[in-house]
Structures are given as C-alpha cells and as structure tokens.
Amino acid sequence: MPREPATNKRLSPRLHHELPVSYRTVGSFLSDWATDISRGGLFINTRKPLPVGTAVRVLVQLPQRERPIDLGGRVTRVAEVGNAVNTAPGMAVEFTDLDGARRRELEELVDRLRTVLDPD
Template structure:
C-alpha cells in the first residue's frame, strides 16, 4: 500500500464502553406482562444481546432473570431495548444495576476472555 492509499485507511474504533463475553444462557424476559424464555448471544456489565425471532421494539422496558453459571444465584435486573433486529434479536442495556450484579458480570467477563 502506498502512502497515498494509507492516508485513506481508517482504523477500526471500538465504541463499546464494556468488554463483552460470549455466553449461551437462558434468560426470562418480561415486558408489559408478557414473559418469554430467550437465549443470550453475549453479555457485558452494561447489557446483553438476546436472540429472538420477534424482538421487542427499541425503547421497550424489560425485566430479566438469568444465571451466569448453572450453580450461581439467579440474577434479576431491569433493562431497556436499545437495538432491535427483526429475525435476529435485541440488544438490552441494563438500567439501575445493583453493584453486586455489576461486579458478578465484570468478573464473569474477565474470566471468559
């Protein structure tokens, strides 16, 4: 690549605030009185991605319950759908996360990477 070409190559910039770890876990997701059991794709201390053929719309408020490991206690938290991809799933940002749950998520991600 010549100097002229190199000046047009822009580096990829990571925009995420939190590191993510791949995880396949069942999550109980409740929104507007409707409950569904979904599966995660990845998780961070800031949120997670849930696979769903019919994801909720962006802005939907949800309550989530899940285990990071089968033997771990059940974690329950609230979130907001921030990214909805029809046929694939939805990104959920955690809201008002309890510090103990945030620590557990950070530890899980650190151990997974």
Template structure:
C-alpha cells in the first residue's frame, strides 16, 4: 500500500463537477472541483498552487446534487495540503485542499451537500 493522498483521507471523497473560483492574494484561479468530502476537495488545474497556500473558495453546487431548493453559493477558506507538482505526467493534475471551517452555518450547508451527493450516488447505483 502506498502513502498517497487518497490513502491518508479521513473521509471518502465523492465525484462531482463544480466550477470553483479560488483566490489567494493577487492570484485568481478558475478551475473545477472533481471530488468532495466534508473535509476537503480536489481541484483539477494545470497550475496547482504550492502546499500551504491559503485560498478563498467559492462555488455553487448544481441543482441536481444540492437536494431541495435552488443551491446557494458556498464561500469557504481552505489550504492546499498536496498537489501534483513534480509528478511525472500526472493523470489528474491539480491540488488537494482541506477546508477551514469558520462559520457553523457554512459547515452545516457543506455537510448537507455532501450527504445529498452521497445519497444520489448510492441511489443511482440501485437497479430496478
């Protein structure tokens, strides 16, 4: 068993495809979230930021994954905890970002989103 970032995760990540705006100081990055958990995300980008970079993240879940009424934009802070920089021809270039949860309301909304995605993921695997 290798010590890859996937093997170190406390919670499994669920596949998604959300557009995300990332800012850090004067750096602005428009990218995509390809998986999510209540602890963090993987951001797919050809220009991953260095480990330790603190980011302001903003994304709006798609209506089919948020459950209930129209989804609202989530704004969170996170930190790059690993990236694909230095890997030879990574199959998925990007960076793993761990959330910093400041507001209980935001944390609650994030947990609801992840639970809805997990439910939809399981529900689509059920065959009639």
C-alpha cells in the first residue's frame, strides 16, 4: 500500500548548512553539527540522539558572529541510525526560550545566511 507523503509542519524555511553546535542536558555536554537551522529550531546530526521531550541548552556558532548564541530547546523528533526514510540520524530541537530581541537577531542572521549560502 503506498504511503501518504509526510506533511511539512515547519513554520519557517530552513537553512541547509552545517554549523557547529554544542549542547548540554542533565549530565552531558556534547558537540556535533547542526545541518538545518530555522527561526524556530534546528536539526542536530548525531548518532546518539536524546529522547523526544528532553530539554537541552544549545550553543550555536553562527558565521559572522564572534560568540555563539545560547538557546534553550526541547527535542521534538528523533531519526535513528538506519531509519526507514533514509534521513540523516539525529534530532530536531525546537527553541523554547527566545525573547523578542534574540528571536529577531536569530531571524535576521538566518535570513542573511540563507541569502548568502543558499540563494535558491
């Protein structure tokens, strides 16, 4: 039986670009690569994703920015190694603590980077 195509639940377009990230949760501090970032979250490429619902602090090093942005988030989706849809293993993290100024800063940076790095 054919499968229905997955609906895109994203609220804003993603920038497909590798960015270094560090993240911490209770008892762990890890470094990996974010492969997608948007105004509302990012996807961290990792072979050891955290469980859905886990609260994390994410440090994202954006180009053209001297210091990383420190953001709170929550794991909303996990893609295990060898998953059936052939997506990269990792976890989607939704930002949970963006105040107005930090949200605008992140939006401007993502929009500017999208123009420079992903013009299509």
